[in-house]
Amino acid sequence: MLTAFASPEVPSRWAGPQGHVRAGAAVELGHGRTLCGPSSALLGPGGRVPSDPHLDPWCPRLSPPPGRINVKNEELEAMVKEAPGPINFTVFLTMFGEKLKGTDPEETILHAFKVFDTEGKGFVKADFIKEKLMTQADRFSEEEVKQMFAAFPPDVSGNLDYRNLCYVITHGEEKD
DSSP states (O other): OBBOOSOTTSOGGGBOGGGBBOTTOEEEEETTEEEEOOTTOSSOGGGOOOOOGGGOTTOOOOSOOTTSOOOOHHHHHHHHHHOSSOBOHHHHHHHHHHHHTTSSOHHHHHHHHHTTOTTOSSEEEHHHHHHHHHHSSSOOOHHHHHHHHHHSOOOTTSEEEHHHHHHHHHHSSOOO
16 A cells, blocks of 8 residues: 655545555655556556556546656556555655666755855755746746655755755665
């Protein structure tokens, strides 16, 4: 079973014991990807990710919106099979981080954030990063920014610890 994480598409009535998603529920994976389930199970036979949008009329978005990363269902299926147990957001980040290893070195990502950290404190204002993410290059939607801040909340002063964020992106887990 998958564990529900913050998503407006997963009403609390769909969450079962210990946050596991009940049959027929949906889990937002980002990039427009939603795992849906037939009425009898969240995943299809053998733990496969369903590819038929008619399995659950409540959950039509199985394809990424135009201009977004296109992740094939086979890749998602393989990732789900690799899971050591229930998949919650932390496990998903860890697994996704492992897939990203080698794409951009941690130093490259850190350098991108350091450009905005003129005082070298290791953090940047969350509002500033939100504005940049939503207006520059491959723009984030409001929902994508909310998901990022749900996973990496700013501190009480509104600062984002970008060093920890970069570490999780490149290593798939938080520093101790």
